[in-house]
Amino acid sequence: MSLRARISLSLLLMLAFSVALNFGMLRLVVQRSLGQLERDMAMRSLTRCTEAIHSEVRHLDTFVLDWANWDDTYAFVHGRGEEYAAANLLPQTFRNAGINLIYIVDSAGQVVWGQARDLSTGEEISLREFAGEAWPPTHPFLAGPAAGLFPTARDPLLIAARPILTSAGEGPSRGALIMGRFLDEASVQHLGEQTQTELSAWPVVRTARGLKLADQSLVEHDAAASQQAILDQLSSGEPIAMHEQSDALLWIYTLVPDIQGEPVLLLRAGMARPINVAGIVVGRYALLSIVAIGIVLTLLTLWLLQRGVTRPLTALTRHAAAVGQTGDLSARLELRRRDELGVLARAFDRMLAALQQSRAELQRANAVLQAEVNERKRTEQRLERSLVELAVLFEASRAFSQLLSPEAVGQEIIATIERLMSWQRGSIWLRSDANNELRLLAHSHLGLPADALQAELAQVRGMVARLGDGISGWVALHGEAVRTGNVKADPRYIEADPRMQSELCVPLKVGGRVIGALNMESPQPDAFSEHDEQLSTIVAVSAAVAIENARLYQALQDHASRLEETVARRTAELMQREAALRAANEKLKELDRLKNQFVSNVSHELRTPLANIIAYLYLLEEGKPEKFKQYVATLNREANLLQQLIEDLLLLSRLDLDRAHPSLSVLDINEVVSRLANDRSLLIEKRGLSLQTELSPGRLLARADSKMLLQIITNLMTNAMNFTPAGGTITLTTGMRDGPPHVGQHAAVRSAPEGKNGHWAVVSVSDTGPGISPEDLAHLFERFYRGDAARQSSVPGTGLGLAICKELADRLDATVTVQSQVGQGSTFSVWLPVGEKPLS
Known part of the structure; x- marks a missing residue:
């Protein structure tokens, strides 16, 4: 074998080894790392979806607890009065609370009241799982508090059950209050919008052969087999299962159990695979670049070696050394000979020219590669920004749910928007339909010194505007977002700061009802993008619910404070008069005993005349006519006694409220x-x-x-x-x-x-x-x-x-x-x- 052939073979083997080594590194290291990163992102995405379902269950359980620990519900189970049902158990209750099912069962398992309704039509529906007038004592909803998923023939129910106690949380329990909300296709789609995932769910049932879809018609024939395989994989103990739908789309599956721990729902979340797509593209470009460069270098080496090495090699070496030291590829050897040496010299000059051209091509290729790297960096930055935005939205949602004051929620909303986008002047307005006006809830002006900011806050605190005035008033009136890059050209704009040029305002809605507006202004023209509007809308959804919850909680606290004002005032007076904590504690215990005794006495005093009145009314219906005058006199006496007792209680109440x-x-x-x-x-x-x-x-x-x-x-x-x-x-x-x-x-x-x-x-x-x-x-x-x-x-x-x-x-x-x-x-x-x- 000739030297040329051996050199060529060696170069080809080296090229093949280099390509194989780089390909192996891409497959073993890069692709595996990207796959693990993709799996971690899938786990987090699926966790958000399941946590959204659990959050819905917790909210429903809190709502059921408010109803179950209520004196009116406690009395209704015992007395079965129609007033409670007529006042509270109405079709509007189902619609307003987003509830499909309400059942009230006494401690013996007898259904006191129960209905299930279709919220889209308002019609009452029948569920065979809740049929019958009596439930067995072992029924899971009668054993104690329960919350979670419950399978039905229609759709799975997000359900919560609580024992029926007094408003003070005292027993004994008189039964259970059960409320449920269908986890139908619309609910799943809503959860998907909350978690920003393509979310789907199918009910599953357990058969003798294992888990299967409850309704095969819900999926296509080709997808049913793959989903059955997914079910078999999850049944074996795997927490999640993944299916690569394509290079750009990944399906993640998991099973959601019901309240008894039995799998009842197959949950699927779709996740885009930008990392995988980017990895494939980068791998291809890298391999092609390595192969191309290797081929070019191999050919150049063969072209140089075929000229041989003779005596002119020294001059060629000096010339090569000089070129290496100066880096000047335009220098030439100028060895004009027609023999092999001339050929070698000219070949060397041609090599320099080729190197010069290669340098230029490499510089151009490097520029292209640098542009690709810059684009990848921008993509990564956008991805990082999206992750940061998701984290901020998640933290904000959690913070909203923990705040109980509308003002605190408003400040948290301002802080959240500050972290998500660039603006300078922001405010939150709440709508008051009774007065046809807007009230300022929160305000901020970024970049102002602390003293100037405090002065501005003092100036705008408690500000009231007419509903419909300005961009904020228009948004609060019509419930539509407004984004303008030139406020001076918008006729709805009312100038508050002449430096502001852009404005973004989104409505705060709860259940389709507009309760206010979130407004941001910037001194830069066209400062707000469509993405900013989308982010603001997402924040506004959670913020509106949090503000409404805080307002309801505050109203409840105010009501409770008014009810307890008299007792609190008396308690404060007693504590001020007592020097020792033990004496004050004993005084409070004595007051509580007297209050309980008072309730008992009042109940007895009310019960006695009422019983007499009922008895003599019965005698008026069934008794002898000649005694009617006597019956009426007795009724009049008992009614006067009852009236006097009530007037005493009302008088004492007026005295407590300082109205007398x-x-x-x-x-x-x-x-x-x-x-x-x-x-x-x-x-x-x-x-x-x-x-x-x-x-x-x-x-x-x-x-x-x-x-x-x-x-x-x-x-x-x-x-x-x-x-x-x-x-x-x-x-x-x-x-x-x-x-x-x-x-x-x-x-x-x-x-x-x-x-x-x-x-x-x-x-x-x-x-x-x-x-x-x-x-x-x-x-x-x-x-x-x-x-x-x-x-x-x-x-x-x-x-x-x-x-x-x-x-x-x-x-x-x-x-x-x-x-x-x-x-x-x-x-x-x-x-x-x-x-x-x-x-x-």
Whole structure:
């Protein structure tokens, strides 16, 4: 074999080895790394999809918990009243909450109320899984809280069940409240839009041969076989399965279990494969470049070696060394010979020329390659930006769900938009349909110094605009986004900052209802792109839901605060008066006990007249006509008793809310007492009691509210009548006294601290009842308190009469005192301030 052949063969072998080595490196290292990266991205994409389903289940479970832990639901299961169903279990409830199924089952498994509805038509539908009027005790929804997927013949249900308790979360449980939402094609598409994936789902069932699709008609015939293979792979324990649909598209599959852990749904997410496509293209270009360069170098080497090496090699070597040192490929050897040496010299010159041309070509190729590298970098930057945007959106969505104040949500929205795009002036407006206006929720102006920003925030805080004015008002009115690169040319624009040139405004919508607008401005023309509008719309969707939830939560908190305002105020007063935490804690426990006792007493007092009314109404329907007059009289008496009890409760409520203000005038106390004694004398005689009055001579004048004073004396007389046995005496006494109110030598107590000196008009109510023990006297004017004598006897009452007397006396600057001795009766006195001298 000739030297030329051996050299050629060696060069070809080296070229083949180099190509094979580079190809192997691409396959083993680059492609494997890209595949692992692609699998990791697929796992994250699928995790977002399953987490979206779990998030829907959690939101549904929270909604069910609000309904289940509700006194009205608790009472409805026990009493099965139609008012609850008529007020709450309406078709609008299904539509407004996006609920397809509501079932209420008592603790015995009996269905109290249940419906399933198609939200698209509003018609009631039948589900055989919820058929029947009675459920077995082992039913999974009766065993305790449950949430997740539940298979039905129609579509899988996102379902949640909670035990029915009181609003305080106390039992015993009276059953279970179950609500569900179909995970149909529209819901799956909505979840796909949330997670920005091409999402599909098919119900699966377990057969004797394993898992299979519940409805083969949902997929094409060719796809059914491949999906069955996917099901077999997932059934073997693999958490996910992947199918390469093409070089540019990857399908990722996983199984979603139901509430009992049984696979019920095959979930598929589609993911684009830009990394794989880019890897294939880069690999091809790299191999082609290596082969081309190797061929060129091999040919050049053969062309040079075929000229041989002789004596002129030295000159050629010097010439080559000089060229190597200077890098000047335009230099020539100028060896003009016709023999082999000349040929060699000319060949060397031609080699230099070829090298010069190759350098130029390499420079051009390098420029092309550099352009490709730059394009790849830009692609990677876009991909990184997309990943950052997704991360920001995910973090923002999680932050939105944790905030409970609309203002805090607004600030978080501003911060999120600041991380996603470039703008300078941003604001969030909330729509108020009642006033036909917009209210500013949040505002920011980037780039301003801290003091200037605070001044601007103080200036715009609480700003209100008319609905429809400006771009923000137009968006909030029409529910459509506006993006303009030249605000001066837009007739809807109202100038707030002359430097602003571009504006982007998107609506905040909840369930198709516009609740406000998210607005951004920039001093740069055409500053906002279509991509910015899409990002803003995505943020606006989550932000609108978060703002609405925060507003609902705040409204609920305000309502709860109003309901608890009285108890909180009393609790604060007690805690301020107590120096030690243990004493305050004991006081609160005692107040809670009295409140429970009050609820029990009120329930008893309400139940007794209501039961009598119902009984006598029945007698009016079924009884003897000659006794109708007697029945009507009894009904009237019981109704009056019920009315009096309710009026006491309403009066105490008005006093707590500070809505009862006295209308003071000069009254003749003797006249008030005489009139009241005449009104009550007949009732007192019917009870077997005697009434005596001991009025001061002449007129006894004092400044007071006549209605409040009558209420105080009436309550004191009612107490005396209730606790004085038949044959006893009730005495009304009036008189003028000096000095602060005093209580005498026997066991006694005041409703207020010791008063100031001066003249007092005093009205006293005395009885010959059993008297009051010293232990009860200490708590006599506390709400809900009833003494031992009242608790052990059948005397009606709720412990509010004397508390009302105290509250009314406080508003009249009066004092109520009591003297009592066990077995010798009691005397209650009302001290009305007159002043330094009697009134004339």
